[in-house]
Amino acid sequence: MYDWLNALPKAELHLHLEGSLEPELLFALAERNKVTLPWHDVETLRRAYDFGNLQEFLDLYYAGADVLRTEQDFYDLTWAYLQRCKAQNVIHTEPFFDPQTHTDRGIPFEVALNGIRHALDDGRKQLGISSGLILSFLRHLSEDEAQKTLDQALPFRDAFVAVGLDSSEMGHPPSKFQRVFDRARGEGFLTVAHAGEEGPPEYIWEALDLLKIERIDHGVRAIEDERLMQRIIDEQIPLTVCPLSNTKLCVFDHMSQHNILDMLERGVKVTVNSDDPAYFGGYVTENFYALHEHLGMSQDQAQRLAQNSLDARLVK
Ligand SMILES: Nc1ncnc2[nH]cnc12
Numbered sequence: 283m284y285d286w287l288n289a290l291p292k293a294e295l296h297l298h299l300e301g302s303l304e305p306e307l308l309f310a311l312a313e314r315n316k317v318t319l320p321w322h323d324v325e326t327l328r329r330a331y332d333f334g335n336l337q338e339f340l341d342l343y344y345a346g347a348d349v350l351r352t353e354q355d356f357y358d359l360t361w362a363y364l365q366r367c368k369a370q371n372v373i374h375t376e377p378f379f380d381p382q383t384h385t386d387r388g389i390p391f392e393v394a395l396n397g398i399r400h401a402l403d404d405g406r407k408q409l410g411i412s413s414g415l416i417l418s419f420l421r422h423l424s425e426d427e428a429q430k431t432l433d434q435a436l437p438f439r440d441a442f443v444a445v446g447l448d449s450s451e452m453g454h455p456p457s458k459f460q461r462v463f464d465r466a467r468g469e470g471f472l473t474v475a476h477a478g479e480e481g482p483p484e485y486i487w488e489a490l491d492l493l494k495i496e497r498i499d500h501g502v503r504a505i506e507d508e509r510l511m512q513r514i515i516d517e518q519i520p521l522t523v524c525p526l527s528n529t530k531l532c533v534f535d536h537m538s539q540h541n542i543l544d545m546l547e548r549g550v551k552v553t554v555n556s557d558d559p560a561y562f563g564g565y566v567t568e569n570f571y572a573l574h575e576h577l578g579m580s581q582d583q584a585q586r587l588a589q590n591s592l593d594a595r596l597v598k
Pocket residue numbers: 298301336343448449450476479527557558
């Protein structure tokens with residue numbers, strides 16, 4: 283089954299480039315940039331990947347991103363991810379890039395962006411993988427800071443397909459970012475947002491009604507609100523679900539409790555994605571395989587999930 287799932291053509295629609303930083307590359311970049319790490323070796327770092335919630339993960343994820351300094355670092359990070367895509371027959375990807383994680387450390391916006399977009403260009407030419415980059419605002423920071431990030435992105439408008447919203451969800455509702463999303467839409471960006479990962483269904487309503495999103499990132503808590511479920515089904519609003527992430531971050535206690543297949547059978551346009559694969563134990567195929575192992579996902583269901591990912595692309 284693993285090989286069959288691996289060979290299935292699919293798109294990845296929820297992937298943080300900084301979350302694809304494998305410990306081996308993290309250590310190699312630390313050495314290249316003479317960064318002193320708080321972990322002794324790769325194994326010690328891997329053992330720290332034990333999270334009780336989203337915030338515990340984010341603290342480590344932002345610490346790890348500190349080794350990314352030069353354009354070449356961002357190129358290498360993105361290229362390594364694209365190689366994984368090639369190996370798993372991911373034919374299209376729409377990764378997130380969090381500029382503020384880097385600009386707040388003094389790395390210029392264009393240093394990070396240029397490394398990423400050159401790798402995505404090479405991915406198109408050399409690997410045949412199409413892509414669309416999503417600029418994601420950090421929601422634990424202010425809307426003014428998001429506005430400044432959008433200002434920095436405008437000279438590179440064509441490098442992006444959409445803006446998104448990620449980082450600590452609780453206490454940072456989508457309504458906090460209504461004005462910057464309005465401005466981004468006015469500049470021609472599509473919009474997506476993380477909502478209903480840890481946050482309540484009300485945050486999903488806000489993301490739909492105020493941020494006018496095309497897709498919901500995570501959205502698994504929609505199942506708690508029947509009226510919301512009906513809307514998502516009626517309007518066929520895609521959900522980018524990340525099963526291994528949800529179990530690693532304790533959104534579900536165990537994969538056998540995950541609701542993705544219930545949603546699929548109710549007619550929700552759910553997709554399978556890896557979120558931060560270096561931290562959560564696998565790329566897209568491992569996420570599909572976990573659904574087979576713990577929820578008995580059939581080949582027919584896998585095919586429908588993969589087709590949903592191709593249908594839900596922002597870049598067609
Ligand atoms: N799962 C996730 N939720 C929110 N922000 C993130 N940034 C990276 N991964 C994330």
